[in-house]
Amino acid sequence: MSALALLGGDAVLTGSAPHFVWPPVDDVTRARVAAQLDTAVSVPGRSGIVAELEDALQEYFGVRHAITLSSGTAALHAVYWAARVNAGDEVIVPAWTFHATASPLFHLRAVPVLCETGPDGNIDPTRVEELITPRTRAIMVTHLWGRPAAMLALQAIAKSHELALLEDGSHAHGASHGGQKVGTFGLAGAFSLNGPKPLSGGEGGFVLTDDDDTYYRVLTFAHYNKRAESEIPKSHPLARYAVTGSGLKLRIHPLAAALALDQLGRLDGYLAGRAEVAHHLSEQFAGMPGLDVIPMPDGVIPSWYGLTITYRPEEFGGLSIERFHQALVAEGATGFDRPGSTRPMNQLPLYRQPGPLFPGHPHSHRRYADGDFPVAEHTYRHTIKLPVWHRGEDLPLAGRYVRAARKVIDHHKELL
Numbered sequence: 001m002s003a004l005a006l007l008g009g010d011a012v013l014t015g016s017a018p019h020f021v022w023p024p025v026d027d028v029t030r031a032r033v034a035a036q037l038d039t040a041v042s043v044p045g046r047s048g049i050v051a052e053l054e055d056a057l058q059e060y061f062g063v064r065h066a067i068t069l070s071s072g073t074a075a076l077h078a079v080y081w082a083a084r085v086n087a088g089d090e091v092i093v094p095a096w097t098f099h100a101t102a103s104p105l106f107h108l109r110a111v112p113v114l115c116e117t118g119p120d121g122n123i124d125p126t127r128v129e130e131l132i133t134p135r136t137r138a139i140m141v142t143h144l145w146g147r148p149a150a151m152l153a154l155q156a157i158a159k160s161h162e163l164a165l166l167e168d169g170s171h172a173h174g175a176s177h178g179g180q181k182v183g184t185f186g187l188a189g190a191f192s193l194n195g196p197k198p199l200s201g202g203e204g205g206f207v208l209t210d211d212d213d214t215y216y217r218v219l220t221f222a223h224y225n226k227r228a229e230s231e232i233p234k235s236h237p238l239a240r241y242a243v244t245g246s247g248l249k250l251r252i253h254p255l256a257a258a259l260a261l262d263q264l265g266r267l268d269g270y271l272a273g274r275a276e277v278a279h280h281l282s283e284q285f286a287g288m289p290g291l292d293v294i295p296m297p298d299g300v301i302p303s304w305y306g307l308t309i310t311y312r313p314e315e316f317g318g319l320s321i322e323r324f325h326q327a328l329v330a331e332g333a334t335g336f337d338r339p340g341s342t343r344p345m346n347q348l349p350l351y352r353q354p355g356p357l358f359p360g361h362p363h364s365h366r367r368y369a370d371g372d373f374p375v376a377e378h379t380y381r382h383t384i385k386l387p388v389w390h391r392g393e394d395l396p397l398a399g400r401y402v403r404a405a406r407k408v409i410d411h412h413k414e415l416l
């Protein structure tokens, strides 16, 4: 009989799961959200909890404008519209990201142009220029799993081709590159505040920008009536549209804003704690045969939305990643996960064939298929990821995950 739990042995981890719960909520959080119930449950202007959260975001990121929205997807949609991405325009996006980084482009009848990534999952700056055409308007960057992308190289490309540089910081709140926080490198940054994200309001999103005109355009896109009326100067050409805006209303809920504000005050503490746990885990996994951990470049501070491990089946006699992962989960290490919906977008029907959803969409010159992005697709297929805990008292739990991995590796022949 095998020692492996998958084959009938005893599991390394017993007891209750899930082992990772996010966002962390304590009595202070509960009191703050409950207090908001008695203050206001609808905030139409830039006042109350919405103004408090936006002021705090501006301060934290060091930007002139933070605008809250109902979701990260809405924030991305607003950013594209604000950057004047029009029908038929192209935007270069990483081939591998959560689709919402790029999918709002279809609603603008614009064309997402997928770009190969590096083995870290981030857009490969050496593959961007070959995709630029006279129709290209912008480059959108995701900082996948919270690891900042190569922003200096991307800034240089955007500048020399006069393209807007945009960021999706939804995995990477508080992550930085050379001391500068991601989301502040280009014209605008969009962030999600969704459940598991490093900064969470449950649901919600926000846009950061230093550019006044982009601020007024985001308001016009997503915050019609009172807020557009009070915030957009009467002399601005968009002011006369204040009552209707663009026709969409994409406000954050005040209870979500209260939760996000509570969490923002704790974010740097979360990140410091995650860095410690991630350091420990990375060291352990990097020392195991068949598992690769891509080192962080100098000057980069990630948010550790996820710690990713690249699995090399050839080191395990060809054992499939599915079976290896199954064996880890059977050991009770249920936090080991394989990326699901965050996948190379050339695999998604919306990107292969948008026509049925968006009749007449100007996509016909780009038809994506399997194998178009070998680096992104190979890395995606061989990735196992783990959430990163943020408290010192979680280190023993992290240690049990390490033991589970070592055990499966030691006994992998029994799985073949």
Ligand SMILES: *Cc1c(COP(=O)(O)O)cnc(C)c1O
Pocket: 070, 071, 072, 073, 074, 097, 098, 100, 101, 142, 168, 170, 171, 191, 192, 193, 194, 203, 204, 205
């Ligand atoms: C979560 C996420 C989004 C979408 O945000 P929602 O708040 O869920 O709409 C967009 N991009 C990335 C990279 C994300 O992880």
